[in-house]
Amino acid sequence: MEDFLLFAVVGFLAQAVDGALGMAYGVISSTVLLAFGVPPAQASASAHAAELFTTAASGSAHLYHRNIDWKLFRRLIPFGVGGGMIGAFVLTWFEGDQVKPFVTAYLAIIGSWLLYRSFHRIPTKPVRLRIVAPLGAAAGFLDAAGGGGWGPVATTGLLGAGGQPRFVIGTVNASEFLIALSVSVSFLAAIAIGHWEIGDGIYAYLTSVAGLILGGVLAAPLAGWMVKTLPEKMLLRLVGSLITLLAGYQTLELTGLL
Secondary structure (H helix, E strand, O other): OHHHHHHHHHHHHHHHHHHHHOOOHHHHHHHHHHHOOOOHHHHHHHHHHHHHHHHHHHHHHHHHOOOOOHHHHHHHHHHHHHHHHHHHHHHHHOOHHHHHHHHHHHHHHHHHHHHHHHOOOOOOOOOOHHHHHHHHHHHHHHHHHHOOOHHHHHHHHHHHOOOOHHHHHHHHHHHHHHHHHHHHHHHHHHHHOOOOOOOHHHHHHHHHHHHHHHHHHHHHHHHHHHHHHOOHHHHHHHHHHHHHHHHHHHHHHHOOOO
16 A cells, blocks of 8 residues: 555656656656666656556646647658557566666666756747657657657657747657556567566556555646646756656666665
């Protein structure tokens, strides 16, 4: 019961930040799962399973508040889905101990990038179409391989390219449901063809995943409102600090210092 409540709080806070910034639910959820000893592939699969519920609720909120750029949505989705499916199969190809250092390093880089972005002004101008395709593919791939990354990579990339924050965040949030769905289907396909064995231990994480889902769904309706009201820089610094600290904790564990 304690684990369930803990992960419900984590899910709520992660989705609250994700709803306001278009990033962080998957990264925070995966990082916390990794910190609790969940193998990388199972952490990513668990985070994406939870995201199927939270992104549907969050996307609906952004739809209600008219925060979605449908032209950008249609161009972003195909590349994000393709990159996510490839990333899922790459992650399940290797043993967890081999992948974990790379995943931890990736999360540390993402956290540092968020902190960097929080201290720099984000310009507003039309995003060039040639940027959307590679950015979507890279974001989808890293999202599956790292258990989170669609929001941090896609949102920061689009904002850095000059996208208007309200519509970039709303569009990335709304598209995340399809990314999570494609990655989850890829993990299921990997199991079906014998490419990945999840083992009996996966059932030990169901309580944690249920907590992430409950907390995330409760926070998701706030997404459309938060993107208009909460200070972006403050939340960027908070989530960047949290991810960097948790990745640092994982690094200390990997080096045997903890």
